[in-house]
Amino acid sequence: QIGVVVVSCSLFNPTPSLSAMVVNHFKLPSDVITYNLGGMGCSAGLLSLTLAQDVLQAHPNRLCVVLSMENITCNFYRGTERSMLIPNVLFRVGASAVLLSNRGRDRPRAKYELLHTVRTHLGADEEAYRCVFQQEDQDGVVGVRLDKKLMKVAGKALKKNMETLGLLCLPLSEQLRFLKDAKRRRKSAEYREAHPEPYVPDFTQAFSHFCIHAGGRGVLDAVQENLKLGDDRMQPSRETLANYGNTSSSSIWYELAWSEHHGRVRRGDKVWQ
Numbered sequence: 001q002i003g004v005v006v007v008s009c010s011l012f013n014p015t016p017s018l019s020a021m022v023v024n025h026f027k028l029p030s031d032v033i034t035y036n037l038g039g040m041g042c043s044a045g046l047l048s049l050t051l052a053q054d055v056l057q058a059h060p061n062r063l064c065v066v067l068s069m070e071n072i073t074c075n076f077y078r079g080t081e082r083s084m085l086i087p088n089v090l091f092r093v094g095a096s097a098v099l100l101s102n103r104g105r106d107r108p109r110a111k112y113e114l115l116h117t118v119r120t121h122l123g124a125d126e127e128a129y130r131c132v133f134q135q136e137d138q139d140g141v142v143g144v145r146l147d148k149k150l151m152k153v154a155g156k157a158l159k160k161n162m163e164t165l166g167l168l169c170l171p172l173s174e175q176l177r178f179l180k181d182a183k184r185r186r187k188s189a190e191y192r193e194a195h196p197e198p199y200v201p202d203f204t205q206a207f208s209h210f211c212i213h214a215g216g217r218g219v220l221d222a223v224q225e226n227l228k229l230g231d232d233r234m235q236p237s238r239e240t241l242a243n244y245g246n247t248s249s250s251s252i253w254y255e256l257a258w259s260e261h262h263g264r265v266r267r268g269d270k271v272w273q
Contacts, residue, residue, distance in 0.1 A: 002028055003062035006052050008037040008044035008249055011134075011144070012071035022067065033059065041132060042213055044068060045096070045249035046273060050117040056102040063103070069095035070248035075134075077143030084143035090216060094247025096254065112271070116168050120160040128153045151222055154215075158223070162201070169206040169270075177201065203227060208269035210234070211255040214241035236264075 005028070007019040017036040022028070035051060037044050045068035052064045072091045077084050101110065122128035131147040166178055181199035184191045203210075212223050214237050224234050236255040240247075244254055252273040259265050 001063050002026070002032060002065055003059065004033045004052065004055050004064035005067070006035045006037070006048045006055075006064065007067045007069070008040060008048045009069050009071060010039055010041050010044060010248060011075045012073075013038040018067075018069070022065075039134075040249075042215060042246075042248045042251070045252060046117065047119065048249075049098075049100075049114065050119055052100050053114060053117055056100060059102075061103050062101070064100040066098045066100065067095065068097075068249040068253065070250065075142075075144065077141065079137045079139055079141035079143055081137045081143070081145070083147070084137060084145045086146050087144045090246050092245035092247050094244060094250045094254065096250040096257075098253065115270075116165065118161050118164045118168070120157045120164075122153060122157055125153075128156070151218060154219065155222065155226065158226070162203075165272075166201050166203075169272075170201050170203070171205055174201040174205055200226065200228060203272065204229070204233070206270065207272040209236070209256075209259055209265060209271045211252040211259075211271060211273040212237040214238075214244075214251040214255065215246055217241065 005019050005022055007017070007022060009018055012018075013036070016024075017034075019034040019036040023032060023034060033055060035048075035055075037048060037051070040047055045066075048066045048068060052066050056062055056064055070091065071093055072087065073093065075087075077088055079085075100114065127149055131150040131153045132144065133147070134142065134144050136142050166175060170178070178199055178201050181195070185195070185198060210227075210229060210233050212220060212234065214220065220234060220237050220241065223229070236258045237251075239258055240251055240254045244251070247254060256265075256271060256273070259271075265271070
């Protein structure tokens with residue numbers, strides 16, 4: 001019954017592809033549509049959802065499996081450069097699978113409805129392009145370097161995402177406050193001096209649950225501070241980081257599963273991943 005398969009894994013990209021392995025293992029039909037995403041980092045899980053959404057819009061009456069995983073074993077860094085040693089202790093092997101459908105008869109038993117997908121790509125900016133980079137060190141040992149500017153780049157991407165997502169999801173009152181602040185900030189230097197930080201909308205008015213990527217304690221602290229979220233809202237992300245580490249693109253599904261397991265998700269709730 002599976003008509004579409006989307007597999008994402010940033011660092012492990014063998015031949016045959018991981019998507020081909022899934023097709024072979026489960027003996028899927030020859031007309032199955034497959035995609036294999038590599039090198040797209042921790043955001044690949046949500047990017048896979050965007051791709052799956054587009055494919056399902058073009059191909060009616062289909063089921064789609066989105067498999068998000070990370071395997072760092074083959075890319076374990078054996079050199080001595082400090083910035084390239086960080087991934088060895090931060091990342092963990094992990095995987096998750098999500099089943100999507102555009103068949104009308106599946107609506108009564110579906111757990112969630114995919115409402116919006118928002119993507120921000122800063123690859124044209126050199127600083128963003130090189131903040132997570134696979135390369136050789138001075139001794140010729142291959143590894144992934146995490147730049148100190150990663151948090152700055154992530155914050156810039158999050159800000160752009162919030163601007164787009166806010167117009168889609170926030171109540172009108174919050175949208176008006178955000179637009180009013182932005183307008184006054186553009187026109188008045190005196191206002192900018194008096195209010196150095198832009199207005200951050202209250203996203204808790206739009207979402208019941210937040211699945212923030214468990215990229216590390218610093219990442220979660222920064223997102224919590226910027227979005228002004230309480231500790232309870234951040235608990236799924238922090239529990240995932242403590243128990244499983246950074247499983248890259250699959251971490252947001254670990255967090256949603258944690259929320260489900262602890263009975264937090266109710267009918268009608270909205271989730272921001």
